[in-house]
Amino acid sequence: MQLTLWTYEGPPHVGAMRIATAMEGVHYVLHAPQGDTYADLLFTMIERRDKRPPVTYTTFQARDLGGDTAELFKNAVREAYERFMPEALLVGASCTAELIQDDPGGLALALRLPVPVVPLELPAYQKKENWGASETFYRLVRALAAPHAPPADWQRPAREAGRRPRCNLLGPTALGFRHRDDVKEITGLLARLGVDVDVVAPMGASPSDLARLGEADFNVVLYPEIALSAAQWLQRTFRQPYIDIVPVGVTATREFIAAVATLSGIDASSLLAAEQSRLPWYSRSVDSTYLTGKRVFVFGDATHVIAAARVAKEELGFTVVGLGSYSREFGRELREAAKAYGVEALITDDYLEVEAKVRELAPEMVLGTQMERHIAKRLGIPSAVISAPVHVQDFPARYSPQMGFEGANVIFDTWVHPLMMGLEEHLLAMFREDFEFHAGAGPSHLGHAASAPSDAAPAQAPTREPAQAQSTISMTPADVCWSDDAQKELMKIPFFVRGKARRNTERFATERGLATVTIETLYDAKAHYSR
């Protein structure tokens, strides 16, 4: 048993729903109790989808358990088929139905429906959402594309002269972090390179699209968490190479272009020379000097963390002081990436551990999920969101990719804005009484009052807990007091670094068990932290 206050990932069947919901013509019949229907709201409220996810739940009850839950399941499949007429059916069990062992796959196959039925075995007590999404996508691709597989000794012929190279984009799902816009950005980039996109999957693809995946020259894996296993199978089966360079950031985008060029035998040099992102120049612009060496902590899914850490270091000149992920499946890659920054990867799905790490490292910026945004807000640290799990704010109305050159522009703005605003807020703070210990007056840029529908509801719940929300704002224990002259000295420090000086000094004092901060302590701390 694992004590969990909050979880980064849902159960694996939610991953399966992300695939089914992203696609057209697929229906998922899930053997599950009624409460599991909550998952619909993830799609209709967080992503603001205008259709219900294509999911039928059997919603069995305790009184059904003695009787025939298998029959209930078969009826649900039959009725769902008749009502929705999908091109393919996914069937499976959620955690509870897994325990009653009705064998949804066998039951559905026994109905002999005239469409492919893909049984999903998603062990709910071992695996999580991203694994479930990956497994579902892999099973679907296999089931639908395998009938078109070439013989084992087949070799992929060279592209016919005059035909533009074709690729598939694999990985974008429903509820994905900026997947919608990444697909558009990368499709445009490939078009300018002279490469056509054949199938985007699962997002927008139908079962018949999956059946023809093997026709493209190669695959682009945008999100390895979702599509790597499918791409590997396609490589084995169709001798179809794949690219899994994640084009987040200017350098990675250029590497991605180079890889596409190599694979498709085209010349990308003119595009590479012409394509521009504003990020490199903005980073060089003198006003960005203050970004130098900003200490950042990065946490999220493996893909976005590895990419973000690199952008932070190489393209914005930050210092990566810590990095971590909840994607256990990519532990090796994460540990590898962490080495480049001389840090150790924190691989956990316990946000309390993440919070403890942030406290310990006291970074100047946090790049993370919505949860890290909250952690950072409590600690008074600027932050930006780089990864799922998603929140309604992660589906902006405007075009806002993370990938490609436009993605790099978006990243520059979204990461630098909170830091810049931080400076402005300090200017405002100058006119107030020292606001550092005045919990109610947190800078407005440190995240906004929660505005998701899921947030809005409890915000109006019967009783509120203001004390809880505020008590953790100060990072340092209040039991350190300042001598009068040290306090006066502190006031002589320029206002925009005063807060940091105060925090560092108090931390320094606490660590050394000093109850009072004197002028000496202040300067000892200054010397200590300016190493």
Place this chain on the structure above:
Amino acid sequence: MTIQTPVASKGCSDVPVLRERGQREVFCGLTGIVWLHRKMQDAFFLVVGSRTCAHLIQSAAGVMIFAEPRFATAIMEERDLAGLVDANDELDRVVARLLERRPDIKLLFLVGSCPSEVIKLDLSRAAARLSRSHAPAVRVLNYSGSGIETTFTQGEDACLASLVPELPDAAPNAGKSLIVVGALADVVEDQFRRLFDQLGIGPVSFLPPRRTSELPTVGPQTQYLLAQPFLGDTARALDERGAVRLHSNFPLGIEGTTNWLRAAADAWGVSEQHFNTVVQPPQERARKALDHHRERLADKSIFFFPDSQLEVPLARFVSRELGMRPIEIGTPYLHQQHLAAELPLLPQNALLSEGQDVEKQLDRCRAAKPDIVVCGLGLANPLEAEGMTTKWSIELLFTPIQGYEQAGDLAELFARPLVRRSRLEV
């Protein structure tokens, strides 16, 4: 269950009800934790369940706002399923770790889920064991919020029912007392308390209390009023303790609130004249507040998907006080005895449905083209996209809606989506 009211026998049989058993689109009882943990400030809710259960609560609650919420899930893993002995050991370990972290917890609820029930993990024995080992600092209780046993608000019922045996016995000479049963917003509780004071009704206590050290006493001289329509098990448990239920409407709208207060006033022998003096000023205010919305809402048709069991009293309120026309009143469970005072007040031509087959109900809803649909979060946006106006039902649980001072707010909840739609020109 014993039938105690003359109307009940009529209520139980006469009303034609469409009973459906198909796919339900409702939360399970775990959801109640979202509001219960905020009401009982020194209680902690530990769900013994799966990752799905954890995900449900955080999705329904949006818990990221809090530093550390007062609820958590002990997520069962592969090895917990292998042997129940180990599962119990694991649970003990998790609870010990939790209590160490949170010394402020005085009452811990172990909340059962579908997985814990299917593997027959006996949480009542676990609760007794843990109560012994953590006494006297912490009391451990258990109830089921599982989706195979409970629908949405029934989780609150199960929770409160588990509290009833904990209520201290009233002293034999303590005299009459009143318990208001069902979680209400603090502000509503305070308003009711003032009204009862003015009426000379007391002592009054509330279940659940804000702090678990303030549990009301109960005995044969205790009378209780249900503030929520979904408290069947809690009522039964109180009856077993000898308490007597005061039959009434539920305190939604002017009429509901008046009848509800009157049930207590009658039991306390408050004169009609004094009753009227006390309730007239707030009634007057409520009437003004409702007038404002009636213009907009009168004659609008409304369709309730089953969700909270509040649907019947809500339909009574919107039809009688706002002039709306309920087309279908869906409820997950129709407790006819508790609704005995409500059912006769419903318009004759509204379809009453119990249970759900969501696809068929959506078909009926589309065919009926109601002016406004009250439904869960999973259905709201898809229906809006089809051109319907919707109100999320979960807000009816999170917003203070009971009593005179909230009658206007309650009406506003229905008016706002319509106003919004009429404003938007895109």
